Amino acid sequence: DAVLIAGDLFDTPEVRPQISSAVFAVLAKCPCPIFLSPGNHDYYHAGSPYATQPLPGNLHVFTDRVLTPAALGDGQTVIWGAAFQDNKAVISLEAPLDPSKINICLMHGELGGTGGYNSISESAVIGSRFDYIALGHNHRFSGVFRIGQTALSCPGCFSATSSDELGVKGFLTGSIEKGDVSLTLRPSEAVEFAELSLPMAGLYNDKMLAEAMLPLLPANPTRTCFTVRLTGTRMYEPNLAALSRSLRHSFFHAQVIDESSAMQDLYRYQAEDGLRGTVTRDFRTRIEANNQDEKSCAKLTLALEYALAALDGRDLDE
Numbered sequence: 001d002a003v004l005i006a007g008d009l010f011d012t013p014e015v016r017p018q019i020s021s022a023v024f025a026v027l028a029k030c031p032c033p034i035f036l037s038p039g040n041h042d043y044y045h046a047g048s049p050y051a052t053q054p055l056p057g058n059l060h061v062f063t064d065r066v067l068t069p070a071a072l073g074d075g076q077t078v079i080w081g082a083a084f085q086d087n088k089a090v091i092s093l094e095a096p097l098d099p100s101k102i103n104i105c106l107m108h109g110e111l112g113g114t115g116g117y118n119s120i121s122e123s124a125v126i127g128s129r130f131d132y133i134a135l136g137h138n139h140r141f142s143g144v145f146r147i148g149q150t151a152l153s154c155p156g157c158f159s160a161t162s163s164d165e166l167g168v169k170g171f172l173t174g175s176i177e178k179g180d181v182s183l184t185l186r187p188s189e190a191v192e193f194a195e196l197s198l199p200m201a202g203l204y205n206d207k208m209l210a211e212a213m214l215p216l217l218p219a220n221p222t223r224t225c226f227t228v229r230l231t232g233t234r235m236y237e238p239n240l241a242a243l244s245r246s247l248r249h250s251f252f253h254a255q256v257i258d259e260s261s262a263m264q265d266l267y268r269y270q271a272e273d274g275l276r277g278t279v280t281r282d283f284r285t286r287i288e289a290n291n292q293d294e295k296s297c298a299k300l301t302l303a304l305e306y307a308l309a310a311l312d313g314r315d316l317d318e
Contacts, residue, residue, distance in 0.1 A: 001032040002072060006136025006154070007039020007084065007108030011161075013048060020049035028056035035070060035079045037062045039108030039136055040117050043084035067095040067105065077176075080130070081106040088116040093128040102178055105133040111152070113137075122147050132176045139165055144172070144183045151181035159190030163225065166193050191252060194218040195227045200234035200260045201305075204298035209238055210246075225253040234260040235301055266304060276311050280304065 009023065027034055036059065038044040044051065050061045060070050062081030070079045078101050082091045089108075097103045105128065109118030117137055125133065126148035133152035135142070141156040155172045157165065169190055174183035196216055203209050218224050226247060230238065240256050247254035267284055269276040283304040290296040309315065 002077075002079065003030055003032060003034040004079070004104070004106050004134045005034065005036040006106055006134050007037055008041040008136060009036060009038075010042040010049065012041060013043050013045060013087075015042075015049045017049075017053060020053050024049075024053065024056050024059070027059055030058055032058070033072070034059045035062070035081060035106055036060070037081040037106045037108055037136075038083040040084050040087045040089070043086055043089075045085060062106070065089070066092065067107075069095070077102040077104065079104050079106055084108055084118070089118045090116075091118050093120065093124045093130070093133075095128075097129055099129070102176060103130050104176060105130045107133070108136045110135070110137045110154075111142075125150050125152065131178060132181050141168075141170075141185055144181065149179075151176075153183060155185060158188050160193050163193050163227070166195055168192065189223065192218075192220065192224045193227075194224050195229065197229045197231055199232040200230050200238075201232045202235070202298055202302045204235055204294050204301070206239055206242070208294065208298065209243070221250045221252070223252050226251045226255075228254070228256045230256065230258045230260045232260055233263050233305065235263050235298065237262075263305065266301060269308065276308060279307050279311065283307070 010020070038048070038050060038061065042048070044061070044063050050063070055061065061083070062068060062070075063083050065082060065085055067080040067082045070081065071077070072079065078098070080095050080103065091107055091109065093105065107118065109120050111120050111125075112122070113119040128150060130150050133150060135152060135154040138154050139157045139161065142154040144151060144153040146152075153172060155170065157169050158171055159169050168185070168187045169192060170185050170187040172183045173186050176183075196213070198213060198216070203212060213228065218226060228243075228247070238258070240258055244254060244256045247256070267280055270280045270284060271277065283300060287297055287300045287304070290300065
């Protein structure tokens with residue numbers, strides 16, 4: 001077994017000794033070897049914690065600009081790694097592989113990127129002949145896929161680094177064999193961010209709003225920072241404070257942002273003699289006849305708004 005870290009263990013190239021020593025103390029508890037290829041945030045240099053602090057005995061940090069090998073104790077697997085030595089890098093996938101071994105490439109980089117963060121081409125992957133390439137840099141899980149005979153993946157961040165990094169975060173676990181790579185993203189226990197955009201059209205009161213929202217709520221609320229955005233044309237004035245309080249009882253953190261717009265006066269054309277007036281009066285009669293049925297009133301109200309929008313030659317903001 002081994003743990004692979006494809007860079008950016010730290011967010012800066014120079015780290016306070018108290019922080020790096022605490023991180024290294026955690027890594028030292030790992031019962032298997034750890035291999036690390038520094039990335040663009042924690043690149044290897046003279047002031048790097050990888051150069052200035054005592055490293056755990058189970059941690060191997062790749063420090064060269066080119067791929068160098070480190071053999072696992074099973075005698076069958078070789079980890080090839082390289083380091084960023086600045087905040088940008090170009091690292092070749094060329095290496096003298098032994099085809100009888102399981103060859104794994106561990107590096108910070110991105111497939112087809114243009115930012116200077118060790119962009120890797122598909123042709124380079126095909127020509128590399130690695131069994132698996134473990135990538136770091138992008139914050140979103142790429143999936144596990146193949147290019148030619150080489151499997152590769154970027155697991156994304158272990159935890160979100162900002163509120164716009166939505167969804168499940170975690171790490172890959174599984175097995176790598178010759179011709180068979182089986183890896184699964186295992187969710188971490190870190191805080192997640194989730195966002196819901198909820199159209200207000202057709203919602204007549206807070207009860208209907210809650211019913212529309214309930215089946216869309218994310219899992220794991222106790223470790224989720226949840227944002228609800230109310231959009232479109234609202235048919236009533238929701239109790240935003242009460243909604244926020246209710247969500248905060250369940251979620252690690254929650255906020256409600258109202259981006260909806262108020263509906264125009266529903267019966268603004270009722271005094272007109274033309275078609276808009278006729279349609280308005282007809283719908284008003286039907287709405288008032290169903291005033292005890294909230295869902296029917298909501299449907300009729302929305303239907304009237306759509307009808308008037310069509311007669312006005314405008315789109316209704318949903």
